[in-house]
Structures are given as structure tokens and as C-alpha cells.
Amino acid sequence: xxxxxxxxxxxxxxxxxxxxxxxxxxxxxxxxxxxxxxxxxxxxxxxxxxxxxxxxxxxxxxxxxxxxxxxxxxxxxxxxxxxxxxxxxxxxxxxxxxxxxxxxxxxxxxxxxxxxxxxxxxxxxxxxxxxxxxxxxxxxxxxxxxxxxxxxxxxxxxxxxxxxxxxxxxxxxxxxxxxxxxxxxxxxxxxxxxxxxxxxxxxxxxxxxxxxxxxxxxxxxxxxxxxxxxxxxxxxxxxxxxxxxxxxxxxxxxxxxxxxxxxxxxxxxxxxxxxxxxxxxxxxxxxxxxxxxxxxxxxxxxxxxxxxxxxxxxxxxxxxxxxxxxxxxxxxxxxxxxxxxxxxxxxxxxxxxxxxxxxxxxxxxxxxxxxxxxxxxxxxxxxxxxxxxxxxxxxxxxxxxxxxxxxxxxxxxxxxxxxxxxxxxxxxxxxxxxxxxxxxxxxxxxxxxxxxxxxxxxxxxxxxxxxxxxxxxxxxxxxxxxxxxxxx
Numbered sequence: 195x196x197x198x199x200x201x202x203x204x205x206x207x208x209x210x211x212x213x214x215x216x217x218x219x220x221x222x223x224x225x226x227x228x229x230x231x232x233x234x235x236x237x238x239x240x241x242x243x244x245x246x247x248x249x250x251x252x253x254x255x256x257x258x259x260x261x262x263x264x265x266x267x268x269x270x271x272x273x274x275x276x277x278x279x280x281x282x283x284x285x286x287x288x289x290x291x292x293x294x295x296x297x298x299x300x301x302x303x304x305x306x307x308x309x310x311x312x313x314x315x316x317x318x319x320x321x322x323x324x325x326x327x328x329x330x331x332x333x334x335x336x337x338x339x340x341x342x343x344x345x346x347x348x349x350x351x352x353x354x355x356x357x358x359x360x361x362x363x364x365x366x367x368x369x370x371x372x373x374x375x376x377x378x379x380x381x382x383x384x385x386x387x388x389x390x391x392x393x394x395x396x397x398x399x400x401x402x403x404x405x406x407x408x409x410x411x412x413x414x415x416x417x418x419x420x421x422x423x424x425x426x427x428x429x430x431x432x433x434x435x436x437x438x439x440x441x442x443x444x445x446x447x448x449x450x451x452x453x454x455x456x457x458x459x460x461x462x463x464x465x466x467x468x469x470x471x472x473x474x475x476x477x478x479x480x481x482x483x484x485x486x487x488x489x490x491x492x493x494x495x496x497x498x499x500x501x502x503x504x505x506x507x508x509x510x511x512x513x514x515x516x517x518x519x520x521x522x523x524x525x526x527x528x529x530x531x532x533x534x535x536x537x538x539x540x541x542x543x544x545x546x547x548x549x550x551x552x553x554x555x556x557x558x559x560x561x562x563x564x565x566x567x568x569x570x571x572x573x574x575x576x577x578x579x580x581x582x583x584x585x586x587x588x589x590x591x592x593x594x595x596x597x598x599x600x601x602x603x604x605x606x607x608x609x610x611x612x613x614x615x616x617x618x619x620x621x622x623x624x625x626x627x628x629x630x631x632x633x634x635x636x637x638x639x640x641x642x643x644x645x646x647x648x649x650x651x652x653x654x655x656x657x658x659x660x661x662x663x664x665x666x667x668x669x670x671x672x673x674x675x676x677x678x679x680x681x682x
Contacts, residue, residue: 223377223380224380224429224430224431224434225283225284225287225380225381225434225437225438226431226433226434226437228242228286228287228380229283229284229285229286229287232280233280233281233285238272238273238286239272239275239285239286239327239329240269240273240286242272242286242287242288243265243268243269243271243272243286243288243331244265244269246268246288246331246378246379247265247268247331249376249377249378250262250331250332253356253376253378255351255353255354255372255376256350256351257335257348257350257351257352257353257354257369258334258335258353258354258369258372258373258378259290259332259333259334259335259369260293260303260305260332260333260334260335260350260369261293261300261303261332262331262332262333263299263300263330263331263332268288268329268330268331271329272286272329275327282325282326282327283326283327283437283440283441284323284326284327284328284381284437284438284441285326285327286327286329287327287328287329287380287381288328288329288331288378288379288380289328289329289330289331289379289381289382289383290330290331290332290333290334290369290370290373290378290379290382291320291330291332291333291334291370291382291383292333292334292336292340292367292369292370292382292383292384292385293305293333293334293335293336293369294336294340294385294416294418295317295319295320295333295383295385295414295415295416295425296313296315296316296317296320296414296415297313297316297317297320297333298313298314298315298316300330300332300333301333302333302416303333304336304338304339304340304416305335305336305337305338305339305347305348305349305350306338306339306349306531306534306541306542306543307349308534308538309339309416309531309533309534309541313414315414316414317411317412317413317414317415318411318412318413318414318446318448318449319383319410319411319412319414319415319425319442322441322444323383323438323441323442326441328381328441331378331379334353334367334368334369334370334372334373334382335348335350335351335352335353335368335369336348336365336366336367336368336369336370336384336390337365337366337368337390337546338542338543338546339416339418339527339530339531339542339546339550340366340367340387340390340416340418340423341366341418341527341549341550342365342366342545342546342607343364343365343366343388343389343390343393343590343607343610343611343614344364344365344368344594344603344606344607344610345362345363345364345365345366345368345394345397346362346365346596346599346600346603347365347366347543347545347603348368348543349543352368352596353368353369355372355375355397355398356372356376356398356668356669357397357398357399357631357635357637357669358634358635358636360595360596360597361397361593361594361596361635361636362397362594362595362596362599363394363397363398364393364394364395364396364397364398364590364610365390365393365394366384366385366390366394366418367382367384367386367390367391367394367426367428368394369382370382370383370384370394370428371384371394371395371397371398371400371402371428372394372398373428374398374400374428374429374430375398375400375667375668375669376668376669377669380429380430380434381427381428381429381434381435382427382428382429383425383428384402384425384427384428385412385415385418385423385424385425385426386402386404386423386424386425386426386618387422387424387618388518388519388611388614388615388618389610389611389613389614389615389617390426391403391404391424391426391427391626392404392426392589392614392624392626392641393589393590393610393611393614394428395428395589395626395627395639396589396590396593396626396628396637396638396639397590397593397637398428398668398669399628399631399637399639399665399667399668399669400428400429400628400667400668401428401429401430401431401432401435401625401626401627401628401656401660401667402426402427402428402435402589402625402626402641403426403427403428403429403432403435403436403438403439403624403625403626403653404424404426404617404623404624404625404626405424405425405426405427405439405443405623405649406424406453406455406621406622406623406647406648406649407422407424407453407618407621407646408424408449408451408453408455409439409443409453409455409457409623409649410424410425410439410442410443410444411425411442411444411445411446411448411449411452412424412425412449412451412452413446413448413449413452416530417526417529417530418526418527418530419518419526419527419530419618420526420529420530421451421523421526422523422526422618422619423451423618424618425442427439427442430667430668431657431660431667432460432625432653432656432657432660433460433657435625435653436460436653436657439649440457443455443457455646455647455649456647457649457650458647458648458649458650458651459650460650460653460654460657461650461651461654462654463658464651464654464655464658465499465500465501465658466500466502467501467502467583467584467651467655468501468502468504468581468582468584469496469501469502469503469504469582469583469584469586469655470504470505470506470578470579470581470582470584470585470586471503471504471505471506471585471586471587472505472506472508472587473505473506473507473508474505476508476509476512477489477588478591478609478612479588479591479592480591480592481592482591482592482593484632484636484638485588485591485592485593485638488588488629488630488638489588489629489638489640491629491630492629492630492640492659493586495659495662495663496586496655496659499658499662501655503586504581504582506578506581506582506585507578510571510574510578511575511616511620512612512616513567513571514568514571514575514615514619514620515611515612515614515615515616515619517564517567517568517571517619518611518615518616518619519549519608519615521560521561521564521568522556522560522561522564522565523564523619524549524550524552524553524556525553525554525556525561526553527549527550527553528550528551528553528554528556529553531550532554535547535550535551535554545603548604549604571620572620575620576645579645583644584642584643584644584648584651584652584655585622585643585644586640586641586642586643587613587640587641587643588612588613588638588639588640588641589613589614589626589638589639589640589641590610590614590639591609591610591612591613592609593636593637593638594606594610613641614641617643621645621646622643622644622645622646623643623644623646623647623648623649623652624641624643624644624652625641625642625652625653625655625656626639626640626641626656627639627640627641627642627656627659627660628660628665628667629659629663629665630665631665631666640659642655642656642659
């Protein structure tokens with residue numbers, strides 16, 4: 195993002211020190227600024243990694259990382275970066291990785307200690323990050339086996355939402371989104387099957403990029419639904435998310451689901467696009483009138499930016515969403531955890547076990563019936579996209595507290611997937627961006643969705659929107675991180 199756009203995020207009240215931006219007691223800095231500081235000598239990669247660990251200690255969130263890399267090892271890796279690496283797009287940038295993605299030297303647990311193993315090699319996506327100069331600092335917490343949109347289905351402490359301590363962090367990529375929002379790292383990897391790369395983005399006031407299926411290799415990723423899984427990227431800005439995608443995208447012959455998709459390039463002014471939005475009568479906010487007003491304001495902003503807004507029928511999308519947890523894709527989740535659920539069922543989080551267990555009883559008849567229906571729905575959705583360039587939806591209908599989720603774990607989690615569960619089944623790509631942050635630190639966000647292969651279009655629209663809002667991403671002010679996370 196251009197310097198002028200950055201100034202809209204970080205105004206004159208922000209203090210600059212050695213290339214690091216400090217807002218109150220929360221540090222916020224982008225990939226672009228870190229790399230620039232390393233190249234011009236304002237700071238070194240080793241100093242950047244040291245500051246990262248200082249922020250981890252200052253935050254003191256026991257639920258953020260499941261495993262943290264030894265600081266000395268990470269600093270030594272940063273010190274060893276060659277001069278040639280200064281030209282790399284992620285030179286010396288600290289990165290957090292969701293703990294269902296393999297990082298050699300750190301255990302992979304998927305938030306289930308009984309499942310843990312020690313990978314001998316990095317996931318393909320981690321290999322690419324390191325080749326671009328990134329430094330992995332740790333493995334972040336998640337909803338166990340990436341099953342959930344809340345961030346509370348973990349045997350470890352729940353990561354604290356840095357905006358408001360009583361809000362859920364969102365899931366399943368909870369720790370990764372929190373790491374970015376809290377200023378630990380400017381980019382973090384998550385995964386996204388049902389919305390896990392987008393719901394946490396909204397809850398933490400950051401950007402969440404969900405690429406087209408197969409664009410980023412999932413080799414070395416613990417599957418949730420293997421045919422639908424994808425790597426997601428959390429960042430403070432669309433530009434940072436896109437920079438990271440540009441590094442990790444590409445065909446991988448070692449991944450059976452990898453696809454050679456074009457990446458494209460961001461457009462500076464993607465104006466006059468035809469944007470579909472849910473019909474007013476079909477918008478779901480579960481009584482949250484403020485979220486409904488936030489969405490209306492977001493649509494008005496997009497119209498002011500020169501886009502045309504057209505209401506569309508959401509029935510095919512909503513029906514597709516129901517297939518994800520009512521159809522045969524639940525069997526994929528069962529396959530992924532079969533060893534644990536059949537040998538050590540007590541090792542599973544009770545909510546996770548209750549969701550996944552029925553998948554073992556699904557048969558071929560139900561599977562093919564769902565496959566047939568999905569093809570019909572895909573045709574209907576294709577007809578819709580023939581009339582529009584992209585679809586704009588709320589990222590989530592509302593914001594829930596941890597207490598609310600613990601009291602109604604299934605129902606409220608299901609509600610959160612209203613605008614996300616259909617995306618991968620329909621092979622769409624998306625970019626979630628902040629749209630509002632209220633005085634009580636309640637966030638709201640929208641997601642730009644586009645057909646597979648149109649990642650650059652979705653990102654371009656989201657980029658323009660984010661710059662126009664002028665919102666600071668992440669937790670840009672001091673928050674009460676020591677409050678009880680279940681307090682109302």
C-alpha cells in the first residue's frame with residue numbers, strides 16, 4: 195500500500211522508533227515497513243525478531259502459541275540472512291503459523307496433544323515463506339482439528355481477543371489472527387475450510403485472504419476436509435496479504451489438490467464493478483441492528499467508490515452452506531481424525547467429537563445425493579456470477595462473547611458460518627476486510643467474494659475499500675488483555 199494510504203492507518207499520533215510503529219503499548223507495523231527498514235539500514239532482521247519476542251512477553255497471552263520457537267534460534271536465523279536476501283519480499287519478517295501446518299523442529303498438534311507428531315519437513319507453504327526471507331516464530335492455537343469458527347474449542351487456554359477481552363477470537367485460526375492484531379507478527383498463516391480464515395479476521399479487525407482452491411499448496415497441512423481445505427493469510431493490510439500470497443502461490447505436484455491457477459495483479463482503481471449483495475429480505479444479522487447498519491454503510495461506501503450495487507438471490511448460497519455440515523463432507527473430517535476418534539476419543543474436545551463422530555456413519559448414497567445437488571447449486575451460482583463481478587457479504591452476522599459461545603456452542607457457531615460456509619463448496623475466493631470498529635471495540639467486516647481465479651479482482655476491490663475507510667487495523671490502542679475472557 196502506498197505511503198499516503200499508510201498514513202490513513204497510522205496518523206501523526208503514532209511514534210516511529212527504529213522502523214517500528216508503536217501505538218500506545220501495542221506495536222503495529224506492516225511487511226512493507228519492516229522490509230524497507232531492513233533495506234535502508236534503519237534496523238536489522240535480528241532486531242526485528244528480538245522485538246517480536248519482546249512483544250510476545252509483554253502480551254503474556256498463554257493461549258496464543260501452542261509452541262514457541264527458541265528465541266536464540268530465531269534471532270540466529272535472522273542474523274544469518276544473506277545480503278542477497280535483503281531484496282527478498284519477506285526479508286526478516288516474523289511469521290506465525292497455525293498449528294495444523296507443519297514446521298520442521300516444532301510439533302504439529304492440531305490442538306490435540308494426543309495427535310501430536312514431529313514433522314521431518316516443512317509444509318510447502320512454509321518452505322516458500324522461508325525462501326522469501328521470513329522467520330517463523332511459533333505455532334498458534336486453533337479450534338481443535340480446525341473444526342469451529344469460534345476459537346474456544348481448544349484444550350489450551352483460549353487466545354485473548356486484543357480488541358475486547360470478552361469477545362471470542364474467532365476460529366478456527368484464532369491464534370494466527372490474534373498474533374497479527376496484537377502486533378506480534380505482520381502476517382500469519384491459517385487455514386480455511388468453512389470460514390476459518392475470514393471469521394477471525396473480522397473479530398480481530400485485520401485482513402483475511404482466502405485464495406482460490408488449489409492456488410496454494412496444502413502439502414504438510416493436517417486436513418479438515420481435504421477436498422476443500424486451503425491456506426489462509428492474515429495481515430494488517432490487503433497489500434501485505436497479497437505480497438504473502440504472491441510468495442506462497444503456485445502449483446505443487448506433491449499436492450493432489452494443487453491447481454495451476456493464474457494469480458493476476460492488483461488493480462489501482464477497480465471502479466465501476468458490478469457488485470452483488472444479499473437481498474434485503476435475505477440478510478441475516480440475528481437481531482444485531484448495528485451490524486445491519488454497518489453493512490448498509492459499507493455498501494454505500496462501495497457505491498461512492500464507483501461500484502454498482504445489485505441485490506441477488508442468496509437461496510442457492512445458503513442451501514450450499516447447509517451441505518457442508520449436513521452432507522458427506524463431514525465424512526472427510528472423520529477420516530482426518532479417525533485414529534484419535536476410534537482409539538482415544540477422550541482426547542477430543544467434546545464439541546469437536548460431537549460434530550465429527552456422525553461422519554463415520556455416512557454412506558455412499560447420501561454422498562452422491564449431495565454431490566448431485568451441489569452441481570445444481572453450482573450452476574445456479576454461476577448464473578448469478580454471470581451478472582456480477584463479485585459478491586459482497588458481511589464476514590459474520592454479529593459479534594459474540596466467549597460466554598455466549600460457551601452457553602450455546604453449536605447454535606452460535608453455526609450462525610457465524612452464514613456467509614462463509616458456502617464459499618469453498620462453490621470454489622470462490624475471498625478477501626475479508628474491516629468495515630467498522632465501534633467505540634466499545636466491537637468490530638464488523640465485509641468479505642469480497644469472486645469466482646475461482648479472480649483472486650486479484652477480490653483483493654483489488656478490498657484494497658480500495660480498506661484504504662477508503664481510514665480504519666486502523668488490528669488492536670491499535672491499549673486494551674485490557676488481563677480481563678477474564680468469559681466476562682460479559
